[in-house]
Amino acid sequence: MNMASDWKTDLVERYGQEAADKIWYEFNRIEGDYECVDNFRACDAYDSEDVRRYKQRQEDGCCGSADFQIMHGDNIYWFGFNHGH
Numbered sequence: 001m002n003m004a005s006d007w008k009t010d011l012v013e014r015y016g017q018e019a020a021d022k023i024w025y026e027f028n029r030i031e032g033d034y035e036c037v038d039n040f041r042a043c044d045a046y047d048s049e050d051v052r053r054y055k056q057r058q059e060d061g062c063c064g065s066a067d068f069q070i071m072h073g074d075n076i077y078w079f080g081f082n083h084g085h
Contacts, residue, residue, distance in 0.1 A: 015042075044076075
């Protein structure tokens with residue numbers, strides 16, 4: 001299993017299948033526009049601890065950072081990754 005598919009499994013466990021599918025779809029739609037993508041991250045924008053972990057992972061990455069927001073039902077999720085080298 002590669003890092004991206006491990007990340008998808010984590011999304012399902014944290015946010016449920018429907019939200020994970022939406023985040024995963026958007027990630028796959030966007031990430032092809034970037035080189036050397038890593039440091040995948042996502043959070044529930046209404047969960048302060050989740051946001052804290054997201055921002056820490058964002059800061060721990062190197063090079064460029066790409067971050068996006070999506071809505072699913074009444075929830076807002078952020079997802080992103082680092083890219084380049």
